[in-house]
Amino acid sequence: MASSATVSTAIEPPRIEFDREDSPVVSQPPEPTTIQHILIIIASTTLVFTVCGIAFAFGVYQDVYETLSHDPSSPFYGSSPAMIDLIGTLAISLMTIGAPYTTAWTKRFPPQYVIWSGGLIFSIALLIASFCQRMWQFELTQGLLCGIGTCLAYMPAVTVAPTWFTARRGLAMGIILSGTGIGGVVWAPLLHAIITKTGFRNSLRISAAIAFVLITGAGSVMRWEPMAQRRINAEARHSPGLLGLFKVPLVDYRIARSRKFGAQALSAALQAAAYYTPVFFFASYARTLGYSSATASNFIALSNAANAIGKIVIGHVADRVGRLNALFLTTAFSAIAALGLWLPSSLSSTQSDGRNLFIAFTVLYGIFASAYVSLFPTSLIELFGVQYFASVNGVLYMVRGLATMVGTPVAGALIRSSHNGGGPAPYQSATIFVGVLLASATLAVFWVRLEATVGMLRDGGARWKV
Template identity: 25%
Template sequence: MPPTNDQFENSYELGPTSPSRNGFDVADIFTVSHLDCESSSDVKSFNPSKYSKRHSVREAVIPVQLHTGNDDHEHDAHFDTRLDSIGSGSSSISAAAANGQTDFPDGGLRAWLVVLGTAFSTLASFGYINSWGVFQSYYEQTLLKDHSPSSIAWIGSLQICLVFLPALFSGRLFDLGIFKFPFMVASAVLVVSTFLVAQCTQYWQFVLCQGLATGLGVGMIFGPSLSILGHWFKQKRGIAMGLTTFGSSVGGTFFPIATRRLIPVIGFPWTMRILAFILLFALCIPCLTLARRLPPKAASGGLFNFRLFTDSPPFSIYSGATVCMFLGLFTVLTYIDISAVTYGVSSEHSFYLVAIANASSAVGRLVTGFVVDKSGAINFIAPTTFLTGIITFVWPFTKSVSSLTAIAVLYGFLSGTIVSGFLIPAFLLGEVEDIGRRTGMIMTMGAIGGLFGTPISGAINRVTGGFVHVGYFAGSMIILSGTLMLVTRHFVLRKLWGKF
């Protein structure tokens, strides 16, 4: 029996708050599967226009539709299959819909324990990586002083690349329901590699242990830690992401100070061993608290779904924005310490610049968490991306302690907003069952920029003998990224005002 208008009204109110341009989002149709519909014709006979007018558009969600052929019968059969699979995929979700509840907890003890775990995982992963600027400066002056800044920078860039590159693999495993075991193995790899760095004395050993092994461990931790938030939060996804990435700011502030303070007292080997024990403690918390909520779903398209780029132009453009962003984003954090030493600032003060930048980024990440839930991610991070590019242009011309400190504070805050919010558009450019692979693809594209960005900056520094042209290169890449973000927003909204 076809559902009544009252049934449809109740079902529509359970759906997402973001109708598409024709007023009826594909995700809204999925909630009809909980009703007593006999065929897809019952669904297609529904006209939701009067309901879409009553519900304000709070965010734009672009479901990616894969090609299923031109035959209408095949399309209906495929659509009915989707309805059946979603209706029977999770009894808990069906029960939630039947009780008039949202599909996302958006709070509660279990959800906030997940946020706690992800915060500690980012502290031990991306927060540790964010302290690379201190190692870059220390290696240039001591252990690897016979190597060029560009060569040393390859260690850090390899870390950055591998933070994002394994996300493609870990994201696919996450979608298939395989999360806990890879996460624990990656945690062990990160801790062991940090212990091994203590024994390194030659360049290739640092590349192998601190570049390759540490990067792989961090990459298999960081990606799933962010994807899992998409299972637990929707309306409060921004604040959850902000609190999660706040952990990386805490790590990026703590690790540089601890490293430079401990080395003169106990030496480099024991400093690295103490850092490894800290990482071990921090990673025990996410291993105990993180868990998936939704049932696994083997979405079509393979490990790297190239059809996303043809089926969703906004996804393609945003991927390009991510590449450009990471080509320039880590340059200041990597070279601000050594640039200060070059300008005559004492090394006793210069290393604090990295910690100051990371501490300031914590504020930026929290602000982003509160703002993007109201304004939309790109609406907020595109302007801050442009401002980050401008600060990058200014950085080489600041040569005093006070001016460099101001740059560190401003750059840390602005870059923190980008890091905290850049994955949220990827959550919205498709469906939740594909969220791990989609974020993995975005992060893998960003890995390309992360791999080449700081070595290119180091090579420019070596050729020009300064940091002015380094700032021009990195700042231009960041400005281009902000421009592509706005293009993505235009493709999604097709209008000047709107939330995305």
């Protein structure tokens, strides 16, 4: 049984000892314990479960708001699917657009302080949204402010956690980022049940209260790995005072101009531009196939269940076959799912065939497309090394956020009608758009894999497991 001192996650400063010649020697910090690893996984997963779970369940609100768009007394009257989708898009985009600053603040201040501020903003945003009376007010609160709060809670989780793991980094990040899927499984039916019984406004209030408790509790556990903390302390000495607050971790010029960085940035942008469109429209698309609103919301839960399983299983497999290899395969399968299942579902002549194809798409897309998200940060360490991880991670997450801001609204604009009884035909252009983006992302990931191989050859040899 570990002692209470061992269980503590506090980072102890390195002890200075003296050798026989009385020269100072900085001792290595103690090795992290199993309990510390477990606590980091639980805390990070809880943060992802909360903020990303609610974001990934936005499809429930999308369906409700689209229905209310035909009600002259509602705040959403006359709003198109693209305008409503902009609420969720803002939240998801800002979650990663602010990554460079959040990463810098997570290094400048204790991670728990950054996370607590995110939890406060996130909860207040949902609470204020529950009182909004105009469409633009929802975009500012449930969209913009929620996105800022999500960024401050999410980015520390995916930046701090990888520093604690080496050989099992893929599995660890798979578990942590499965919180997105688990959150969707829990939040989607929960929000639908609350909305059905008490209305969407009370749903926003209740989720704000729950989120505040979970985020602040999980945030109190988050710490940097001891060796990472020492590197961060050394970096902080070069940016003292208030200047450090505004100094973002810029990517080293030699890395930024490399082909592998360009290839990874391209793949990240293309995948992000496509990724969230099906997530936001699962429920409303299911309604076009004749499903009830309750059953339609269950498609979000189904996709997120597959999301959670895929991230854990594929993360575990990636540790054995190579993270870049797994990244390529998952991106390819997600493109196949979109073009081979979702598109035919929208073209199907019978409702039964359309439903079967859509169910298959929901499961396969949830498994493979979501795995990209968990493999993405681990692939950065493989490509650029742990010493450059924080800066590269922040910049490329910002790239993903900007791409989401463009791609998802374009896909929403391609949906020509919000009428649930009109069949799935209005979604055909959006399905093609998503499929082409994912196919292009697959080619970009293959380019990343080739660049990694070229780099290994220059260093004296290549291996298939990358």
